[in-house]
Amino acid sequence: MRLSKQATLLVLAALIVVAPIFFPSGYYFRVGSLLFVNSLAVVGVVILTGYAGQISLGHAGFAAIGAYACALAPVHLHVHPSIAAIIGAVLSAVVAYLVGRPILRLKGYYLAVASLGFGILVSMVLANEIAITGGPDGIKVPELGLRAVLADWGLELTNAQFWYAFSGLVLLVGSWLALNLYNSPTGRALRGLHESEIAARTVGVDVAQAKLVAFMISAVYASVSGSLLALQNRLITPDIAGYMHSIEIVTMAVLGGVGSVLGAIFGASILTLLPQLLTVFQEYEQVMLGLVMMLAMIFMPRGLLPSIVGLVRGRGE
Amino acid sequence: MSLLAVEGLGISFGELHAVRNVGFSMKPGEIVSVIGPNGAGKTTLFNMISGIYLPKSGTVHLGGEDVTGMSPHLLARRGLSRTFQNLQIFQAMTVLENVMVGYHLHERGPVIADLLGLSSSRRRSHEAEEKARMLLERVGLVRAAEKEAGSLSYGALKRLEIARALALKPKVLLLDEPAAGCNAVETEEIDHLIAELAADGIAILLVEHDMKMVMRISNHIVVLDFGEKIAEGDPATVSRNPRVIQAYLGTQAAEVTYAVG
Ligand SMILES: Nc1ncnc2c1ncn2[C@@H]1O[C@H](COP(=O)(O)OP(=O)(O)OP(=O)(O)O)[C@@H](O)[C@H]1O
Ligand SMILES: [Mg+2]
Numbered sequence: 001m002r003l004s005k006q007a008t009l010l011v012l013a014a015l016i017v018v019a020p021i022f023f024p025s026g027y028y029f030r031v032g033s034l035l036f037v038n039s040l041a042v043v044g045v046v047i048l049t050g051y052a053g054q055i056s057l058g059h060a061g062f063a064a065i066g067a068y069a070c071a072l073a074p075v076h077l078h079v080h081p082s083i084a085a086i087i088g089a090v091l092s093a094v095v096a097y098l099v100g101r102p103i104l105r106l107k108g109y110y111l112a113v114a115s116l117g118f119g120i121l122v123s124m125v126l127a128n129e130i131a132i133t134g135g136p137d138g139i140k141v142p143e144l145g146l147r148a149v150l151a152d153w154g155l156e157l158t159n160a161q162f163w164y165a166f167s168g169l170v171l172l173v174g175s176w177l178a179l180n181l182y183n184s185p186t187g188r189a190l191r192g193l194h195e196s197e198i199a200a201r202t203v204g205v206d207v208a209q210a211k212l213v214a215f216m217i218s219a220v221y222a223s224v225s226g227s228l229l230a231l232q233n234r235l236i237t238p239d240i241a242g243y244m245h246s247i248e249i250v251t252m253a254v255l256g257g258v259g260s261v262l263g264a265i266f267g268a269s270i271l272t273l274l275p276q277l278l279t280v281f282q283e284y285e286q287v288m289l290g291l292v293m294m295l296a297m298i299f300m301p302r303g304l305l306p307s308i309v310g311l312v313r314g315r316g317e
Numbered sequence: 318m319s320l321l322a323v324e325g326l327g328i329s330f331g332e333l334h335a336v337r338n339v340g341f342s343m344k345p346g347e348i349v350s351v352i353g354p355n356g357a358g359k360t361t362l363f364n365m366i367s368g369i370y371l372p373k374s375g376t377v378h379l380g381g382e383d384v385t386g387m388s389p390h391l392l393a394r395r396g397l398s399r400t401f402q403n404l405q406i407f408q409a410m411t412v413l414e415n416v417m418v419g420y421h422l423h424e425r426g427p428v429i430a431d432l433l434g435l436s437s438s439r440r441r442s443h444e445a446e447e448k449a450r451m452l453l454e455r456v457g458l459v460r461a462a463e464k465e466a467g468s469l470s471y472g473a474l475k476r477l478e479i480a481r482a483l484a485l486k487p488k489v490l491l492l493d494e495p496a497a498g499c500n501a502v503e504t505e506e507i508d509h510l511i512a513e514l515a516a517d518g519i520a521i522l523l524v525e526h527d528m529k530m531v532m533r534i535s536n537h538i539v540v541l542d543f544g545e546k547i548a549e550g551d552p553a554t555v556s557r558n559p560r561v562i563q564a565y566l567g568t569q570a571a572e573v574t575y576a577v578g
Contacts, residue, residue, distance in 0.1 A: 176434075177432045177433070180431065180432055180433060180434035180438075181431055181432050183442065184431030184432075184434070184438050184442060185417075185421065185424040185425045185426060185431060185438070185441055185442060185445070186425070186428050186431040186432075187431065188410070188414055188417055188418050188421070189418060189421055189425070191407065191409070191410055191414075192407045192410065192415075192418040192421075195406075195407040195408055195409060195410070196405040196406070196407060198369060198389070198401070198405050199401070199405035199406070199407065199418075199481075200418065200421075201368075201388065201389040201390045201393075202367060202369075202389045202390075202392075202393060202398065202399055202405075202482075203393055203398070203418055203419045203421050203422070203481060203482070203484070203485055204390050204393035204394055204421050204422040204485060205390055205418070205421050206390050207390070213428055217428075217432070259409075
């Protein structure tokens with residue numbers, strides 16, 4: 001079963017709007033906006049991995065480009081932070097093109113390995129170029145300023161509420177774009193080459209170029225996600241480019257079900273919320289997290305959401 | 318002038334000369350069959366013509382242009398399309414979507430329009446869908462259009478591959494064992510379809526083990542054995558050739574003679 005575009009967006013919008021009713025405290029708005037930011041990067045992975053079948057282990061590098069653009073461009077180029085985020089997105093697309101072009105001509109797992117190298121390179125540059133990036137201690141990020149504008153219009157939100165709503169909105173837009181792509185000529189070409197590159201090529205799909213397009217689009221998703229994270233935290237450290245972050249993004253998508261936007265967001269929810277729940281296990285938190293992930297992949301290899309939906313439907317019959 | 322001209326084509330895998338010095342040519346609307354025992358090099362020949370393998374020697378000309386070793390997607394733009402002996406289906410996509418991907422060259426447009434779901438993008442998809450349905454009608458699969466392709470029978474998938482290859486609107490169509498795994502009725506349908514396509518002016522290069530079908534519909538037959546061309550000519554000539562009968566010793570020899578009568 002596959003929800004239509006409209007149904008997916010409706011479910012997503014409803015969840016975003018309704019969830020705050022159950023929030024016991026303002027802290028949950030922060031968790032929610034972190035979830036949306038993660039989900040945005042994960043939706044990019046749906047396009048790259050779910051549609052096109054390519055794996056990147058370096059997407060944190062693009063998140064870092066988006067994040068540091070928001071910290072640096074306002075200072076050095078005197079632009080508004082929103083423009084800085086756009087600069088970051090364009091830069092990410094250009095870097096994805098330069099990194100992806102030579103790699104994507106090759107087959108198999110080259111992209112995974114090469115992108116891992118790219119991510120590590122970015123985090124090393126960020127940690128070592130202390131004069132510009134502030135090094136391991138991180139760097140301050142200016143205020144986006146949109147909340148003040150809304151307040152002028154009479155819409156008073158707390159900082160956490162604002163970022164919850166804003167990230168939620170960006171996630172909806174990102175999901176809408178990904179869903180448009182799914183049923184478009186480009187989306188079909190990507191899904192086709194995922195299953196048989198040979199067949200896709202013989203019907204005229206320029207496979208190397210199509211993969212590159214998917215890689216660039218997903219890099220922009222990661223970049224915008226990094227920008228949002230930087231702008232809401234107001235501080236950014238090179239950790240954002242760490243390979244753990246890259247792996248986290250891919251794991252979220254695969255855990256939930258990388259073939260669909262909703263599945264991937266479900267995976268992001270689990271991996272964002274689970275650590276909050278697992279804190280009761282204290283020092284064993286990471287171990288428990290690893291265990292949950294392993295079990296999920298062993299027993300639900302298609303991802304949690306498709307498997308759960310399958311189970312429920314199977315029972316119903 | 319010939320539409321497809323193959324000259325001195327050869328390739329080897331290690332010590333094995335899978336195809337050696339094979340040549341033939343075909344005109345629009347012509348049905349040329351390549352026959353030969355298992356392992357004779359028929360599929361390998363297809364793979365070289367369609368740009369999947371780079372030939373070690375020889376040339377392929379398409380519409381007068383030297384296209385030797387050109388990428389499959391560039392050959393597709395020049396009107397060369399094919400099906401696969403060992404099915405290459407987009408299993409998780411619907412039957413309809415499989416054929417729509419075949420329309421890629423006609424339906425593609427700016428990626429940004431696809432992302433934003435602009436009306437231009439939706440119109441392109443819509444046109445592709447209509448044409449894909451017509452092709453599915455033609456191969457008798459229109460009722461399975463919304464099914465996941467992976468759920469179809471082998472014979473149905475063979476026909477789906479033909480529909481996808483036709484979506485390209487090819488000038489030259491390579492069919493590698495299109496009737497394998499099909500029942501008698503389906504085989505007859507494919508037989509008719511191939512004749513219709515040739516009548517439309519498409520040059521058809523066919524590999525098929527069903528000798529009755531080959532002898533009935535081919536204008537010209539090329540016989541391969543151990544990678545080499547051992548005979549060629551019209552069906553009657555080829556089936557009387559002692560080397561062909563030699564190569565086909567056993568059950569198939571009887572079939573060859575039987576088919577020609
Ligand atoms: N990629 C490859 N690497 C090594 N050997 C190969 C390769 N492709 C084909 N061959 C060998 O080349 C020879 C010709 O194979 P090919 O598949 O072209 O035969 P065929 O005539 O299509 O046979 P069939 O009727 O069984 O389909 C065989 O011996 C095969 O094992
Ligand atoms: Mg073969």
